[in-house]
Amino acid sequence: MSFLEFSNITKTYPGVKALSDVSFRVEKGAVHGLMGENGAGKSTLIKILSGDQHADAGEISIDGKVQAYASTRNAFDNGVIVIHQELQLVPELTVAENLSLGRFPASGGVIARRRMLDDVGAKLKSAGIDIDMRRKVKTLSIGERQMVEIAKAVMLDARVIALDEPTSSLSSRESEILFALIDRLRGEGKVIIYVSHRLDEVFRLCDSLTVLRDGKLAAHHTSLKDVTRDQVVAEMVGREISDIWGFRPRKTGEVRLKVDGLSGARLRTPASFEARAGEIVGFFGLIGAGRSELMRLVFGADPRSGGTIAVDGKTIAAASPHEAIRAGIVLCSEDRKHDGIIQGRSIEENINISSRRHHTRFGVLNRASEIATAETFIKKLKVRTPSRRQDIVNLSGGNQQKVILGRWLSEQGIRVLIVDEPTRGIDVGAKSEIYELLYQLAEGGMAIVVVSSELPEVMGICDRILVMCGGRISAELTRGQFAEKAILAAALPDKKTPDAIAS
Amino acid sequence: MTDQLKKLLLGEQGLVVIFIVAFALVSLLVPNFLTDRNMLGLLQSVVTVGIVACTMMFCLAARDFDLSVGSIVAFAGMVAVMASNYTASIPLGLIAAIACGAVVGWVNGVVIAKFRINALITTLATMQIVRGFALISSDGRAVGINSPDFYQLALSKLLGIPTPVWVLAVLFAIFGFVLNSTVFGKNTLAIGGNPEASRLAGVNVDRTRIWIFTLQGVVCGIAGILLASRITSGQPNAAVGLELSVISACVLGGVSLAGGRATMSGVIVGVLIMGIAENAMNLLNIPAFYQYIVRGVILLLAVLLDNLRSSALGRR
Numbered sequence: 166m167s168f169l170e171f172s173n174i175t176k177t178y179p180g181v182k183a184l185s186d187v188s189f190r191v192e193k194g195a196v197h198g199l200m201g202e203n204g205a206g207k208s209t210l211i212k213i214l215s216g217d218q219h220a221d222a223g224e225i226s227i228d229g230k231v232q233a234y235a236s237t238r239n240a241f242d243n244g245v246i247v248i249h250q251e252l253q254l255v256p257e258l259t260v261a262e263n264l265s266l267g268r269f270p271a272s273g274g275v276i277a278r279r280r281m282l283d284d285v286g287a288k289l290k291s292a293g294i295d296i297d298m299r300r301k302v303k304t305l306s307i308g309e310r311q312m313v314e315i316a317k318a319v320m321l322d323a324r325v326i327a328l329d330e331p332t333s334s335l336s337s338r339e340s341e342i343l344f345a346l347i348d349r350l351r352g353e354g355k356v357i358i359y360v361s362h363r364l365d366e367v368f369r370l371c372d373s374l375t376v377l378r379d380g381k382l383a384a385h386h387t388s389l390k391d392v393t394r395d396q397v398v399a400e401m402v403g404r405e406i407s408d409i410w411g412f413r414p415r416k417t418g419e420v421r422l423k424v425d426g427l428s429g430a431r432l433r434t435p436a437s438f439e440a441r442a443g444e445i446v447g448f449f450g451l452i453g454a455g456r457s458e459l460m461r462l463v464f465g466a467d468p469r470s471g472g473t474i475a476v477d478g479k480t481i482a483a484a485s486p487h488e489a490i491r492a493g494i495v496l497c498s499e500d501r502k503h504d505g506i507i508q509g510r511s512i513e514e515n516i517n518i519s520s521r522r523h524h525t526r527f528g529v530l531n532r533a534s535e536i537a538t539a540e541t542f543i544k545k546l547k548v549r550t551p552s553r554r555q556d557i558v559n560l561s562g563g564n565q566q567k568v569i570l571g572r573w574l575s576e577q578g579i580r581v582l583i584v585d586e587p588t589r590g591i592d593v594g595a596k597s598e599i600y601e602l603l604y605q606l607a608e609g610g611m612a613i614v615v616v617s618s619e620l621p622e623v624m625g626i627c628d629r630i631l632v633m634c635g636g637r638i639s640a641e642l643t644r645g646q647f648a649e650k651a652i653l654a655a656a657l658p659d660k661k662t663p664d665a666i667a668s
Numbered sequence: 669m670t671d672q673l674k675k676l677l678l679g680e681q682g683l684v685v686i687f688i689v690a691f692a693l694v695s696l697l698v699p700n701f702l703t704d705r706n707m708l709g710l711l712q713s714v715v716t717v718g719i720v721a722c723t724m725m726f727c728l729a730a731r732d733f734d735l736s737v738g739s740i741v742a743f744a745g746m747v748a749v750m751a752s753n754y755t756a757s758i759p760l761g762l763i764a765a766i767a768c769g770a771v772v773g774w775v776n777g778v779v780i781a782k783f784r785i786n787a788l789i790t791t792l793a794t795m796q797i798v799r800g801f802a803l804i805s806s807d808g809r810a811v812g813i814n815s816p817d818f819y820q821l822a823l824s825k826l827l828g829i830p831t832p833v834w835v836l837a838v839l840f841a842i843f844g845f846v847l848n849s850t851v852f853g854k855n856t857l858a859i860g861g862n863p864e865a866s867r868l869a870g871v872n873v874d875r876t877r878i879w880i881f882t883l884q885g886v887v888c889g890i891a892g893i894l895l896a897s898r899i900t901s902g903q904p905n906a907a908v909g910l911e912l913s914v915i916s917a918c919v920l921g922g923v924s925l926a927g928g929r930a931t932m933s934g935v936i937v938g939v940l941i942m943g944i945a946e947n948a949m950n951l952l953n954i955p956a957f958y959q960y961i962v963r964g965v966i967l968l969l970a971v972l973l974d975n976l977r978s979s980a981l982g983r984r
Contacts, residue, residue, distance in 0.1 A: 485867075486870050487870050496868065498868060503862075503864060503865070504865050507858045508861050508862050508928065509928040510858060514854060517854075518855075518866070518869045518870075519870040521854070522851065525850075529851075530854065532849075
């Protein structure tokens with residue numbers, strides 16, 4: 166019997182039809198995958214499920230009862246819990262306090278600490294989650310925080326748990342723990358909606374799968390037994406993609422970027438590396454290995470305590486992003502929401518924010534050229550939007566990423582492009598587009614540095630891979646030498662079990 | 669019909685529509701409102717708030733705050749009067765006043781941008797420090813203006829319109845242009861939208877913020893000079909509570925306190941709505957005590973409307 170049922174869900178945003186007439190059912194005790202490209206409507210569907218947004222038409226029913234909630238609170242009370250990519254925990258409170266928030270065991274307003282710890286401890290234990298509940302959430306890793314979020318769902322006796330890209334910032338080991346937890350919840354008869362871009366995870370975890378494309382139901386599989394990956398990719402993209410990397414060899418030239426002994430407050434060990442014109446250099450490592458920290462130093466985003474940076478043989482100060490950009494270095498940060506997009510401003514302004522200085526006279530904007538620049542890059546990067554005037558927050562993650570790339574590509578004289586997790590949370594179709602763009606830029610003579618936590622990605626697109634581990638560059642391999650095991654071994658701090666992680 | 673009305677009120681120009689309706693209603697209902705004399709009086713009454721609102725708009729748009737404006741206006745007025753009395757030169761007095769305003773603003777900016785002290789706290793401190801300067805400079809007394817020419821700043825007219833109103837109009841035009849058509853204006857809005865992303869996009873955030881506060885100081889200097897001229901003396905206790913009126917006017921005009929959203933037309937309308945409300949209440953002989961309540965209610969209604977508009981536009 167179907168437990169969770171979506172019937173004819175339709176939702177329109179200003180200028181975009183986010184969902185049209187989407188219907189499907191999920192059985193009890195099932196992990197149901199939800200896939201689709203960016204902007205396909207996955208997030209909107211989840212928002213409607215959580216009561217955060219209202220459907221214009223259609224209804225959701227759980228256990229045969231039509232849900233009519235006015236707010237997320239109602240959804241909550243009906244046992245629907247959504248765990249978002251951005252976690253909703255209070256950093257200054259402990260794990261136990263976070264898990265009891267809103268329903269502290271108390272007498273006369275005074276929290277009964279003992280009872281709280283006992284309650285939470287028992288629940289964590291029964292869910293098989295191993296976290297010290299006295300620790301403050303701000304001291305936990307992202308993976309651990311995710312566990313706490315899931316524990317929250319368990320504590321609330323959720324019937325439906327939706328996970329939105331849960332592994333996007335987890336290490337492989339953390340993902341394993343998460344999968345084990347999901348298996349356990351399935352065994353308890355919960356309905357799990359699993360939104361992900363990662364095919365292997367979906368095939369590994371899910372019992373059934375819904376694919377959305379352009380707000381419509383593209384496919385619904387009640388079982389994944391006879392479904393192939395290529396088939397799902399084709400359903401998502403609407404066409405076949407044979408080789409998503411599409412790597413092609415290039416000629417490399419002179420050294421464009423030379424980093425020598427660079428260190429800073431968050432990167433103690435001095436790091437050195439080079440990138441040549443036309444070369445794509447990958448930085449692989451676990452979360453917290455120091456890759457992003459190093460790139461932020463190169464870009465002048467964090468103050469450096471030692472070392473030099475040279476572009477085309479010329480040493481540059483790069484004491485701020487402002488100066489780095491003028492020296493020809495740009496960085497697309499990994500945290501788009503915090504470090505990339507300017508919320509509340511249009512796509513046009515988000516693209517022009519840096520490059521507009523080339524077209525201004527005495528600080529006065531050149532409107533015509535700004536419009537032209539925006540239109541050019543919206544077209545060139547295939548940003549899906551009704552208008553350049555659209556507020557950037559209304560775009561999906563992948564389209565936001567394209568706008569940020571447009572910001573840098575519209576700059577003049579860029580010699581070094583650093584992209585940190587360029588395809589995080591981005592679907593297959595857009596991924597190929599971004600890789601193709603990187604090849605074209607490299608062919609145009611840029612040095613490109615790609616930071617990624619996805620091993621297949623760095624192996625697929627890079628000419629050379631530098632591995633970081635514990636704040637140090639621990640290995641360097643050129644394309645001929647690429648081997649999964651060697652790279653993982655260099656990335657792991659204890660160098661014990663690369664096989665366990667690789668699997 | 670109601671749908672169209674909703675669209676009109678909650679659209680981008682909703683505030684302007686409300687303003688026009690309110691203006692028409694007040695003109696019809698309040699006797700002596702729509703007379704040349706009253707109109708000029710109204711405009712003159714909003715000069716101080718209007719001038720300071722120009723740069724307060726930038727401050728709020730960049731997610732900052734400035735509580736020190738009232739004190740700077742009073743202090744600049746004192747400096748203008750005392751310096752021109754002392755040097756017997758009005759231009760020198762005016763330059764000194766504007767320079768003092770600029771210095772206070774610059775200090776605000778540096779402390780906030782470079783030392784990363786919260787703008788609310790910083791300007792709360794300078795608000796008191798600068799008020800102290802104003803009081804100390806004359807030992808707490810008002811200082812009379814020696815040269816009658818100084819009065820002419822506020823009294824003189826061009827084409828029948830008082831100079832201060834011209835100054836206000838020119839500043840509205842300048843800052844409207846700066847906000848919409850210059851890198852500085854766009855950077856201000858970007859900083860308010862997301863300061864860290866702006867920095868990583870190459871915007872010199874610190875420098876922009878320092879400039880915003882310095883300009884705020886300069887503009888407060890101009891407002892202080894005109895105010896001193898109008899009240900024919902430097903008053904150390906002038907413009908108390910100005911910061912709240914100015915911020916109210918900006919918020920009325922749709923400037924978001926969360927930063928990233930501001931329009932000059934909105935701020936102009938906000939300033940005028942405040943002026944009209946006060947003017948109409950005076951004409952209707954409503955006692956000053958009640959006027960506080962009315963002003964507060966107007967502000968609340970405006971913010972509620974703004975909230976409705978934001979959700980109608982699908983933001984947040």
